[in-house]
């Protein structure tokens with residue numbers, strides 16, 4: 001037992017979290033419009049990538065990738081308030097899965113570390 005990713009439950013936990021997290025995001029009036037026209041089924045790999053990153057698991061994304069991947073959203077107004085909403089949904093998802101609070105805080109800190117890249121700052 002070492003990384004946060006393993007402590008949270010590895011690949012199995014990511015799969016469980018993906019469904020709950022995206023159901024929340026797509027219901028959230030503050031941010032759902034950013035996902036208009038994004039085929040969420042085809043996005044399965046990307047959804048998993050998001051959560052794997054937040055859990056500190058193995059992924060191949062750099063900060064530059066996050067910048068490029070969200071640049072079109074920033075052009076459409078993506079800002080801190082939307083980032084905060086995603087963080088809220090992430091925390092609520094992990095809580096629902098009974099992830100201990102200290103691990104939720106660690107996942108939040110990792111997701112938070114991508115803020116400037118995601119928002120193109």
Ligand code: HEM
Pocket residue numbers: 031034035038046049050053054061069070073078082083084086087111112114115118
């Ligand atoms: C918490 C930090 C975030 C992380 C770690 C993250 C991670 C990712 C990753 C890994 C992808 C896939 C990139 C690719 O392979 O092309 C992605 C795509 C996407 N993200 Fe994020 N993201 C974050 C924040 C946000 C926020 C705040 C929003 C909007 C409210 C958002 C909306 C999207 C959308 C709509 C896509 C799909 C873009 C497309 O394919 O057109 N993300 N994100």
